[in-house]
Amino acid sequence: MSGMKEVLKDAVLLVLPSLSPDVTNQLVEKLMDQGVEGLDDLVYVKEDDILEFIRPIQCRKLLSSWKNQGQSLSNQRWMLSLEGQVVCEGAQPNFITGLAALFASFYNFNLQYQEEAACTLEFVQRRFVDINPERGSKAKKGKVTSKKTGQVVQKKNATVSPPVSSLLRKLADFEWNFV
Template sequence: MEEKRLRMAELHSECGSAAADKAEVDSLLKSTYCLQRRTINADPAPAIRDLRAQWPLLFVQKSLYSHFELLTGVPIRKMEQAVEERGRLIIDYFKSKATNDVVKKVLGTHGEEEVAALIIELLMAHFKEKTEDLILKTEETASAANIERTLDLAESPRLIILGERLSGQKWMVGIEGQVVCEGVQPTFSSGLAALFVCYYNFNLQYQEGAACTLEFIQRNFFRINPERGSKAGRGKVIRKRTGQLVQKKALAINPHVCSLMKKLTEFEWDFI
Protein backbone atom coordinates (compact mmCIF):
# COMPACT_ATOMS: atom_id res chain seq x y z
CA MET A 1 0.00 0.00 0.00
CA GLU A 2 2.91 2.35 0.66
CA GLU A 3 4.15 1.74 -2.88
CA LYS A 4 0.68 2.60 -4.17
CA ARG A 5 0.63 5.78 -2.06
CA LEU A 6 3.95 6.83 -3.56
CA ARG A 7 2.62 6.08 -7.05
CA MET A 8 -0.33 8.42 -6.45
CA ALA A 9 1.97 11.16 -5.15
CA GLU A 10 4.03 10.73 -8.32
CA LEU A 11 0.95 11.01 -10.54
CA HIS A 12 -0.17 14.14 -8.69
CA SER A 13 3.28 15.65 -9.15
CA GLU A 14 3.09 14.96 -12.89
CA CYS A 15 -0.56 15.79 -13.62
CA GLY A 16 -1.82 17.83 -10.66
CA SER A 17 -5.51 17.52 -9.80
CA ALA A 18 -6.23 16.02 -13.23
CA ALA A 19 -4.62 12.79 -12.00
CA ALA A 20 -7.83 12.07 -10.03
CA ASP A 21 -9.61 11.40 -13.35
CA LYS A 22 -7.34 8.51 -14.21
CA ALA A 23 -8.82 5.02 -13.81
CA GLU A 24 -5.57 3.92 -12.21
CA VAL A 25 -5.96 6.47 -9.41
CA ASP A 26 -9.51 5.37 -8.65
CA SER A 27 -8.26 1.83 -8.13
CA LEU A 28 -5.25 2.99 -6.07
CA LEU A 29 -7.40 5.10 -3.77
CA LYS A 30 -9.79 2.24 -3.08
CA SER A 31 -7.03 -0.30 -2.44
CA THR A 32 -5.21 2.02 0.00
CA TYR A 33 -8.34 3.11 1.88
CA CYS A 34 -7.39 1.37 5.13
CA LEU A 35 -3.96 3.05 5.12
CA GLN A 36 -5.64 6.41 4.53
CA ARG A 37 -7.90 5.89 7.55
CA ARG A 38 -4.99 4.71 9.69
CA THR A 39 -3.08 7.90 8.85
CA ILE A 40 -6.06 10.20 9.41
CA ASN A 41 -7.06 8.58 12.71
CA ALA A 42 -3.55 8.50 14.16
CA ASP A 43 -3.05 9.82 17.70
CA PRO A 44 -1.98 12.58 17.71
CA ALA A 45 -3.91 13.53 14.60
CA PRO A 46 -1.75 14.70 11.68
CA ALA A 47 -1.84 18.34 10.60
CA ILE A 48 -3.82 18.88 7.41
CA ARG A 49 -0.64 20.18 5.76
CA ASP A 50 1.18 16.91 6.51
CA LEU A 51 -1.79 14.79 5.46
CA ARG A 52 -2.02 16.68 2.19
CA ALA A 53 1.69 16.14 1.55
CA GLN A 54 1.25 12.37 1.95
CA TRP A 55 -2.10 12.03 0.19
CA PRO A 56 -2.49 15.02 -2.20
CA LEU A 57 -5.18 13.35 -4.28
CA LEU A 58 -7.43 12.96 -1.24
CA PHE A 59 -7.99 16.73 -1.43
CA VAL A 60 -9.25 16.78 -5.03
CA GLN A 61 -13.03 17.20 -5.29
CA LYS A 62 -13.68 13.86 -7.00
CA SER A 63 -11.55 11.95 -4.49
CA LEU A 64 -13.09 13.82 -1.54
CA TYR A 65 -16.50 12.60 -2.63
CA SER A 66 -15.31 9.02 -3.27
CA HIS A 67 -13.62 8.73 0.12
CA PHE A 68 -16.75 9.98 1.89
CA GLU A 69 -18.91 7.43 0.10
CA LEU A 70 -16.54 4.62 1.10
CA LEU A 71 -16.42 5.87 4.69
CA THR A 72 -20.15 6.42 5.26
CA GLY A 73 -21.91 4.46 2.54
CA VAL A 74 -23.82 7.66 1.72
CA PRO A 75 -23.70 8.86 -1.91
CA ILE A 76 -23.08 12.57 -2.46
CA ARG A 77 -26.12 12.74 -4.75
CA LYS A 78 -28.24 12.07 -1.65
CA MET A 79 -27.64 15.66 -0.55
CA GLU A 80 -28.61 17.03 -3.95
CA GLN A 81 -31.78 14.92 -3.96
CA ALA A 82 -32.68 16.03 -0.43
CA VAL A 83 -32.19 19.71 -1.31
CA GLU A 84 -34.34 19.24 -4.39
CA GLU A 85 -37.06 17.33 -2.51
CA ARG A 86 -37.12 19.30 0.76
CA GLY A 87 -35.60 22.63 -0.22
CA ARG A 88 -38.86 24.28 -1.19
CA LEU A 89 -40.50 23.04 2.02
CA ILE A 90 -37.77 24.65 4.13
CA ILE A 91 -38.02 27.95 2.26
CA ASP A 92 -41.83 27.95 2.45
CA TYR A 93 -41.66 27.25 6.18
CA PHE A 94 -39.46 30.29 6.81
CA LYS A 95 -41.63 32.44 4.54
CA SER A 96 -44.67 31.39 6.54
CA LYS A 97 -43.04 31.48 9.97
CA ALA A 98 -40.00 33.79 9.87
CA THR A 99 -38.36 33.06 13.22
CA ASN A 100 -36.38 36.30 13.69
CA ASP A 101 -35.55 39.59 11.98
CA VAL A 102 -32.42 38.19 10.33
CA VAL A 103 -34.48 35.46 8.66
CA LYS A 104 -36.89 38.14 7.40
CA LYS A 105 -33.95 40.14 6.03
CA VAL A 106 -32.56 37.10 4.18
CA LEU A 107 -35.96 36.44 2.62
CA GLY A 108 -36.34 40.09 1.66
CA THR A 109 -32.94 40.61 0.07
CA HIS A 110 -31.98 37.34 -1.64
CA GLY A 111 -31.69 37.33 -5.40
CA GLU A 112 -31.67 34.49 -7.88
CA GLU A 113 -29.66 32.28 -5.57
CA GLU A 114 -29.54 28.52 -5.81
CA VAL A 115 -32.00 26.85 -3.49
CA ALA A 116 -29.12 25.34 -1.48
CA ALA A 117 -27.50 28.75 -0.96
CA LEU A 118 -30.73 30.33 0.25
CA ILE A 119 -31.42 27.42 2.60
CA ILE A 120 -28.00 27.73 4.26
CA GLU A 121 -28.48 31.47 4.74
CA LEU A 122 -31.91 30.86 6.27
CA LEU A 123 -30.67 28.09 8.55
CA MET A 124 -27.76 30.15 9.84
CA ALA A 125 -30.07 33.10 10.43
CA HIS A 126 -32.57 30.89 12.26
CA PHE A 127 -29.90 29.33 14.49
CA LYS A 128 -28.36 32.80 15.05
CA GLU A 129 -25.04 31.68 13.59
CA LYS A 130 -22.76 33.99 11.63
CA THR A 131 -22.34 33.21 7.94
CA GLU A 132 -18.59 33.85 8.14
CA ASP A 133 -18.24 30.96 10.59
CA LEU A 134 -18.93 28.69 7.62
CA ILE A 135 -18.64 30.74 4.41
CA LEU A 136 -16.17 33.40 3.32
CA LYS A 137 -16.25 35.58 0.20
CA THR A 138 -13.33 36.97 -1.74
CA GLU A 139 -12.53 38.49 -5.14
CA GLU A 140 -13.63 36.54 -8.18
CA THR A 141 -10.09 36.40 -9.58
CA ALA A 142 -8.31 35.48 -6.33
CA SER A 143 -5.83 32.60 -6.41
CA ALA A 144 -5.32 30.07 -3.63
CA ALA A 145 -2.02 31.70 -2.69
CA ASN A 146 -3.63 35.14 -2.60
CA ILE A 147 -6.48 33.86 -0.41
CA GLU A 148 -4.03 32.37 2.07
CA ARG A 149 -2.25 35.73 2.31
CA THR A 150 -5.28 37.99 2.55
CA LEU A 151 -8.08 36.04 4.24
CA ASP A 152 -8.11 35.08 7.89
CA LEU A 153 -8.60 31.34 7.34
CA ALA A 154 -9.62 29.57 10.53
CA GLU A 155 -8.50 26.16 11.76
CA SER A 156 -11.94 24.69 11.08
CA PRO A 157 -13.23 24.25 7.50
CA ARG A 158 -14.59 27.20 5.54
CA LEU A 159 -16.23 27.34 2.12
CA ILE A 160 -14.61 30.19 0.18
CA ILE A 161 -16.77 31.75 -2.54
CA LEU A 162 -14.97 33.67 -5.29
CA GLY A 163 -17.42 36.49 -6.01
CA GLU A 164 -20.25 38.44 -4.40
CA ARG A 165 -23.07 35.97 -4.97
CA LEU A 166 -23.19 32.53 -3.37
CA SER A 167 -24.38 30.76 -6.51
CA GLY A 168 -22.72 30.38 -9.90
CA GLN A 169 -19.27 31.20 -8.54
CA LYS A 170 -16.02 29.31 -8.24
CA TRP A 171 -15.26 28.01 -4.77
CA MET A 172 -12.49 26.60 -2.63
CA VAL A 173 -12.28 24.95 0.78
CA GLY A 174 -9.90 26.20 3.46
CA ILE A 175 -8.75 24.28 6.55
CA GLU A 176 -6.09 25.16 9.12
CA GLY A 177 -5.14 28.39 7.39
CA GLN A 178 -4.65 26.99 3.89
CA VAL A 179 -6.68 26.28 0.76
CA VAL A 180 -6.93 22.50 0.48
CA CYS A 181 -9.42 22.02 -2.37
CA GLU A 182 -10.36 24.00 -5.48
CA GLY A 183 -13.76 23.18 -6.93
CA VAL A 184 -14.42 21.95 -10.44
CA GLN A 185 -18.12 22.85 -10.79
CA PRO A 186 -19.05 26.49 -10.02
CA THR A 187 -22.15 25.57 -8.03
CA PHE A 188 -22.90 26.24 -4.38
CA SER A 189 -24.21 22.70 -3.88
CA SER A 190 -20.94 21.09 -4.97
CA GLY A 191 -18.95 23.42 -2.72
CA LEU A 192 -21.24 22.77 0.24
CA ALA A 193 -20.89 19.02 -0.29
CA ALA A 194 -17.08 19.26 -0.44
CA LEU A 195 -17.03 21.38 2.72
CA PHE A 196 -19.27 18.95 4.60
CA VAL A 197 -17.43 15.77 3.66
CA CYS A 198 -14.17 17.27 5.00
CA TYR A 199 -15.52 16.91 8.55
CA TYR A 200 -16.02 13.18 8.03
CA ASN A 201 -13.06 12.42 5.78
CA PHE A 202 -10.53 14.13 8.06
CA ASN A 203 -12.23 13.33 11.37
CA LEU A 204 -12.93 16.97 12.30
CA GLN A 205 -15.45 18.39 14.77
CA TYR A 206 -18.03 20.95 13.71
CA GLN A 207 -16.99 24.43 14.79
CA GLU A 208 -19.21 25.83 17.53
CA GLY A 209 -20.21 28.88 15.46
CA ALA A 210 -21.86 26.73 12.76
CA ALA A 211 -22.60 23.48 14.62
CA CYS A 212 -26.40 23.70 14.36
CA THR A 213 -26.40 24.32 10.61
CA LEU A 214 -23.88 21.53 10.01
CA GLU A 215 -25.85 19.06 12.11
CA PHE A 216 -29.01 19.99 10.22
CA ILE A 217 -27.22 19.28 6.93
CA GLN A 218 -25.98 15.98 8.36
CA ARG A 219 -29.37 14.77 9.55
CA ASN A 220 -31.69 16.24 6.92
CA PHE A 221 -29.67 16.21 3.72
CA PHE A 222 -27.29 13.28 4.21
CA ARG A 223 -29.56 11.32 6.57
CA ILE A 224 -26.67 10.45 8.88
CA ASN A 225 -28.36 9.92 12.24
CA PRO A 226 -26.10 8.17 14.77
CA GLU A 227 -27.76 7.01 17.98
CA ARG A 228 -24.74 8.12 19.98
CA GLY A 229 -22.04 10.73 19.61
CA SER A 230 -21.88 14.05 17.81
CA LYS A 231 -19.39 15.89 15.62
CA ALA A 232 -20.19 19.11 17.48
CA GLY A 233 -17.62 20.11 20.09
CA ARG A 234 -18.95 19.92 23.64
CA GLY A 235 -17.40 23.22 24.72
CA LYS A 236 -17.95 24.83 28.12
CA VAL A 237 -20.74 26.92 29.66
CA ILE A 238 -21.24 28.91 32.85
CA ARG A 239 -23.62 27.21 35.25
CA LYS A 240 -26.25 29.81 36.22
CA ARG A 241 -26.75 28.60 39.78
CA THR A 242 -23.08 28.49 40.82
CA GLY A 243 -21.31 30.62 38.22
CA GLN A 244 -18.85 27.79 37.57
CA LEU A 245 -17.38 27.03 34.14
CA VAL A 246 -18.40 23.45 33.34
CA GLN A 247 -18.30 21.06 30.39
CA LYS A 248 -21.49 20.88 28.32
CA LYS A 249 -23.42 17.63 28.49
CA ALA A 250 -22.98 15.35 25.50
CA LEU A 251 -26.30 15.15 23.61
CA ALA A 252 -27.38 12.67 20.95
CA ILE A 253 -28.90 15.51 18.92
CA ASN A 254 -28.73 19.27 19.23
CA PRO A 255 -32.05 20.44 20.78
CA HIS A 256 -32.27 23.45 18.41
CA VAL A 257 -31.87 21.16 15.40
CA CYS A 258 -34.39 18.70 16.85
CA SER A 259 -36.91 21.49 17.40
CA LEU A 260 -36.63 22.79 13.82
CA MET A 261 -36.90 19.27 12.38
CA LYS A 262 -40.09 18.70 14.37
CA LYS A 263 -41.59 22.02 13.24
CA LEU A 264 -40.75 21.27 9.60
CA THR A 265 -42.49 17.89 9.88
CA GLU A 266 -45.58 19.48 11.40
CA PHE A 267 -45.54 22.20 8.70
CA GLU A 268 -45.29 19.53 5.99
CA TRP A 269 -48.23 17.57 7.42
CA ASP A 270 -50.39 20.68 7.44
CA PHE A 271 -50.30 20.58 3.62
CA ILE A 272 -51.05 16.87 3.24
Protein backbone atom coordinates (compact mmCIF):
# COMPACT_ATOMS: atom_id res chain seq x y z
CA MET A 1 0.00 0.00 0.00
CA SER A 2 2.94 2.30 0.66
CA GLY A 3 4.00 1.97 -2.99
CA MET A 4 0.60 3.16 -4.19
CA LYS A 5 0.81 6.08 -1.78
CA GLU A 6 4.10 7.15 -3.39
CA VAL A 7 2.66 6.78 -6.89
CA LEU A 8 -0.32 8.98 -6.01
CA LYS A 9 1.95 11.47 -4.27
CA ASP A 10 4.09 11.69 -7.43
CA ALA A 11 0.95 12.16 -9.56
CA VAL A 12 -0.13 15.08 -7.37
CA LEU A 13 3.31 16.68 -7.17
CA LEU A 14 3.81 16.38 -10.93
CA VAL A 15 0.97 18.86 -11.43
CA LEU A 16 1.24 20.85 -8.17
CA PRO A 17 4.94 20.79 -7.20
CA SER A 18 4.60 23.67 -4.71
CA LEU A 19 2.01 21.85 -2.58
CA SER A 20 3.12 21.45 1.04
CA PRO A 21 3.99 17.92 2.23
CA ASP A 22 1.18 17.95 4.82
CA VAL A 23 -1.49 18.90 2.29
CA THR A 24 -0.09 16.39 -0.21
CA ASN A 25 -0.26 13.58 2.34
CA GLN A 26 -3.82 14.51 3.37
CA LEU A 27 -4.88 14.63 -0.27
CA VAL A 28 -3.32 11.23 -1.00
CA GLU A 29 -5.01 9.73 2.08
CA LYS A 30 -8.37 11.12 0.93
CA LEU A 31 -7.87 9.67 -2.56
CA MET A 32 -7.03 6.26 -1.10
CA ASP A 33 -10.04 6.42 1.25
CA GLN A 34 -12.26 7.04 -1.78
CA GLY A 35 -11.00 3.88 -3.44
CA VAL A 36 -8.34 5.11 -5.83
CA GLU A 37 -6.24 2.00 -6.41
CA GLY A 38 -4.14 3.15 -9.36
CA LEU A 39 -3.39 6.00 -11.72
CA ASP A 40 -6.23 4.89 -14.01
CA ASP A 41 -8.73 5.60 -11.21
CA LEU A 42 -7.70 9.27 -11.00
CA VAL A 43 -9.86 10.17 -14.02
CA TYR A 44 -12.96 9.40 -11.91
CA VAL A 45 -12.11 11.83 -9.10
CA LYS A 46 -14.46 14.83 -8.92
CA GLU A 47 -13.79 18.37 -7.77
CA ASP A 48 -15.98 17.99 -4.68
CA ASP A 49 -13.92 14.98 -3.58
CA ILE A 50 -10.70 16.95 -3.02
CA LEU A 51 -11.79 20.59 -2.77
CA GLU A 52 -11.42 20.64 1.03
CA PHE A 53 -7.61 20.26 0.75
CA ILE A 54 -6.66 22.58 -2.11
CA ARG A 55 -7.82 25.81 -3.74
CA PRO A 56 -10.34 25.61 -6.62
CA ILE A 57 -7.81 26.52 -9.33
CA GLN A 58 -5.38 23.89 -8.04
CA CYS A 59 -8.20 21.37 -8.02
CA ARG A 60 -9.08 22.16 -11.64
CA LYS A 61 -5.44 21.90 -12.73
CA LEU A 62 -5.11 18.54 -11.04
CA LEU A 63 -8.33 17.10 -12.43
CA SER A 64 -7.68 18.43 -15.94
CA SER A 65 -4.23 16.88 -15.96
CA TRP A 66 -5.53 13.53 -14.76
CA LYS A 67 -8.40 13.47 -17.25
CA ASN A 68 -6.12 14.31 -20.19
CA GLN A 69 -3.43 11.91 -19.04
CA GLY A 70 -4.20 9.22 -21.62
CA GLN A 71 -5.10 11.62 -24.42
CA SER A 72 -2.04 13.82 -24.51
CA LEU A 73 0.98 13.50 -26.75
CA SER A 74 3.30 14.85 -24.10
CA ASN A 75 6.28 13.00 -22.70
CA GLN A 76 4.73 11.55 -19.57
CA ARG A 77 6.39 8.13 -19.50
CA TRP A 78 8.75 6.01 -21.55
CA MET A 79 9.68 2.35 -21.85
CA LEU A 80 12.53 0.63 -23.61
CA SER A 81 11.97 -2.76 -25.21
CA LEU A 82 14.45 -5.11 -26.85
CA GLU A 83 13.20 -7.89 -29.08
CA GLY A 84 9.63 -7.45 -27.82
CA GLN A 85 10.47 -7.47 -24.11
CA VAL A 86 10.31 -4.36 -21.92
CA VAL A 87 13.76 -4.07 -20.35
CA CYS A 88 13.51 -0.64 -18.77
CA GLU A 89 10.70 1.63 -17.61
CA GLY A 90 11.57 5.27 -17.12
CA ALA A 91 11.88 6.16 -13.47
CA GLN A 92 12.11 9.80 -14.52
CA PRO A 93 9.21 10.90 -16.72
CA ASN A 94 11.44 12.82 -19.09
CA PHE A 95 11.93 12.54 -22.86
CA ILE A 96 15.65 13.34 -22.70
CA THR A 97 16.25 10.53 -20.20
CA GLY A 98 14.38 8.12 -22.45
CA LEU A 99 16.38 9.22 -25.48
CA ALA A 100 19.62 8.74 -23.55
CA ALA A 101 18.51 5.25 -22.51
CA LEU A 102 17.67 4.45 -26.13
CA PHE A 103 21.09 5.45 -27.45
CA ALA A 104 22.86 3.82 -24.51
CA SER A 105 21.08 0.53 -25.18
CA PHE A 106 22.12 0.55 -28.84
CA TYR A 107 25.69 1.26 -27.79
CA ASN A 108 25.88 -1.18 -24.87
CA PHE A 109 24.19 -4.09 -26.61
CA ASN A 110 26.03 -3.35 -29.89
CA LEU A 111 22.76 -3.22 -31.87
CA GLN A 112 22.06 -1.72 -35.27
CA TYR A 113 19.14 0.64 -35.86
CA GLN A 114 16.01 -0.79 -37.47
CA GLU A 115 16.01 -0.03 -41.18
CA GLU A 116 12.74 1.96 -40.94
CA ALA A 117 14.10 4.31 -38.26
CA ALA A 118 17.80 4.32 -39.14
CA CYS A 119 17.92 7.73 -40.88
CA THR A 120 15.99 9.52 -38.15
CA LEU A 121 17.95 7.96 -35.30
CA GLU A 122 21.24 8.57 -37.10
CA PHE A 123 20.30 12.22 -37.63
CA VAL A 124 19.38 12.70 -33.95
CA GLN A 125 22.50 10.84 -32.87
CA ARG A 126 24.87 12.88 -35.03
CA ARG A 127 23.38 16.35 -34.79
CA PHE A 128 21.84 16.57 -31.33
CA VAL A 129 23.71 13.99 -29.27
CA ASP A 130 27.02 14.49 -31.15
CA ILE A 131 27.81 10.78 -31.43
CA ASN A 132 29.44 10.11 -34.80
CA PRO A 133 30.17 6.43 -35.56
CA GLU A 134 32.37 7.40 -38.53
CA ARG A 135 34.99 8.42 -35.97
CA GLY A 136 36.21 6.57 -32.91
CA SER A 137 36.13 2.97 -31.76
CA LYS A 138 32.66 2.10 -33.13
CA ALA A 139 33.53 2.99 -36.75
CA LYS A 140 33.78 0.09 -39.17
CA LYS A 141 37.05 -0.14 -41.09
CA GLY A 142 37.68 -1.25 -44.67
CA LYS A 143 35.13 -3.52 -46.30
CA VAL A 144 31.59 -3.72 -44.96
CA THR A 145 28.41 -5.57 -45.90
CA SER A 146 26.02 -3.48 -48.00
CA LYS A 147 22.62 -3.03 -46.35
CA LYS A 148 20.86 -2.98 -49.76
CA THR A 149 22.57 -5.83 -51.63
CA GLY A 150 24.12 -7.88 -48.83
CA GLN A 151 27.44 -8.00 -50.69
CA VAL A 152 30.82 -7.01 -49.25
CA VAL A 153 31.80 -3.55 -50.56
CA GLN A 154 34.47 -0.94 -49.83
CA LYS A 155 33.25 1.56 -47.22
CA LYS A 156 32.63 5.08 -48.49
CA ASN A 157 34.20 7.94 -46.59
CA ALA A 158 30.97 9.93 -46.28
CA THR A 159 30.53 11.50 -42.85
CA VAL A 160 26.77 11.92 -43.24
CA SER A 161 24.43 9.56 -45.07
CA PRO A 162 22.78 11.01 -48.22
CA PRO A 163 19.23 11.15 -46.75
CA VAL A 164 20.49 12.99 -43.67
CA SER A 165 22.57 15.32 -45.85
CA SER A 166 19.51 16.03 -48.00
CA LEU A 167 17.42 16.81 -44.91
CA LEU A 168 20.10 19.19 -43.59
CA ARG A 169 20.30 20.95 -46.97
CA LYS A 170 16.49 21.38 -47.06
CA LEU A 171 16.47 22.71 -43.49
CA ALA A 172 19.23 25.20 -44.33
CA ASP A 173 17.37 26.40 -47.46
CA PHE A 174 14.03 26.75 -45.66
CA GLU A 175 12.96 30.33 -44.98
CA TRP A 176 12.07 30.66 -41.33
CA ASN A 177 9.47 33.45 -41.57
CA PHE A 178 8.05 33.09 -38.07
CA VAL A 179 11.11 34.54 -36.30
